[in-house]
Amino acid sequence: MHTAAKAIPADGRDLPWVEDARKVAPRDARELTILFLERLRVLEEGTHEHQYVRNTLIEMNLSLVRYAAGPFRNRGDGEMEDIFQVGTIGLIKAIDRFDLSRGVAFSFYALPYIRGEIMRYFRDASWAVHVPRRLQELRVELARARERLTAELDRDPTARELATHLRLSEEEVREGLVAAAGYTAGSLDAPNVDPDTAPASLASGRSFADRIGINDHDMELVEDFHTLAHLLDGLDDRERAILELRFGKDMTQAQIARELGVSQMHISRLLTRTLHKLRTGMLGD
Incomplete structure (x- = not known):
């Protein structure tokens, strides 16, 4: 040591x-x-x-x-x-x-x-959904009681029979049965089919996640596009041509200058002025 x-x-x-x-x-x-x-x-x-x-x-x-x-x-x-x-x-x-x-x-x-x-x-x-401790313990008791009564009755016991066996109220048993469903959770990526009735060919069907709606952020742009289209209509032919070459055909300012036969500095000034005009119009609206 x-x-x-x-x-x-x-x-x-x-x-x-x-x-x-x-x-x-x-x-x-x-x-x-x-x-x-x-x-x-x-x-x-x-x-x-x-x-x-x-x-x-x-x-x-x-x-x-x-x-x-x-x-x-x-x-x-x-x-x-x-x-x-x-x-x-x-x-x-x-x-x-x-x-x-x-x-x-x-x-x-x-x-x-x-x-x-x-x-x-x-x-x-181990619980997929948090439930009170008393209900976690009740789940174990219900599972044991259901197994024993199923063997005795040769069928699944009713909530009333479970309540009688456990000396609980029927309401307490139903609460325990609902809480027991929180012990495991299915995957949202699992196919939305019944494995007992659906053929194997449906194993790759749509999942639960595919059926859940989500926010489409592109919808928020619809109004912006509508406003922008109105502003573009207000530009002259040269301003629209420069925007088309720059953002439609992804040309550089030097390439645009050669295309239109002017200096790159002139294209830079025109592009800056046009974008400022559009930005002001968007913010103003």
Whole structure:
């Protein structure tokens, strides 16, 4: 274990200054964790010493978070980062609540907190639409009750039968059934066909997104184009010719000058004057 010579005096004892708590070996981390937990209990919150001890405890025990998050390694990097963050919250809660007098190893105490935060993350984040916690739990009860009653009745149970089985009101059951629909959400890019009745050839049909209307920003230009057409009618032939060559045929000012047999400077002045006239007319209208 590598510790620097610097130490923080507190309660008559010296506490080692760990330069990089993330690199402390697991065996050393277990010994240091007890030492740092003992010191944390006698330090005043908000002090530099308290902050150092607490942060060091967190960093030394991040291996517990990695261990608890291990079963979810097959998920994407983005979600694994979220899992690690919520697991770290569980670790912090364990550090703040741990009682040395219980004689329990800190790792045994912390892991349930860490796993609890991870499972809470999955319970909340797996819903496509956020619904109250009581309705999330009711969904599980309804699923179990429906499975049992379907086996007994040999058909899907009614809302009244589910309510009787769960000793709930029929209104509560209906609310739970509606909320359960928020557990998953279909993709807007999915074909808008019934997979049970439509032939396979329709699998590439129009999606739901194709049927959703959007704002057509080009419609906002219709009035502008109408006004501009009126202003163009007010230009002389030379001004309209220069605009046609510049913006219709995408010619440079030098090319226009050669086309009309005048200087490029003259074309530049005429083009600037014409555009100013049109801009003033558009803004004025």
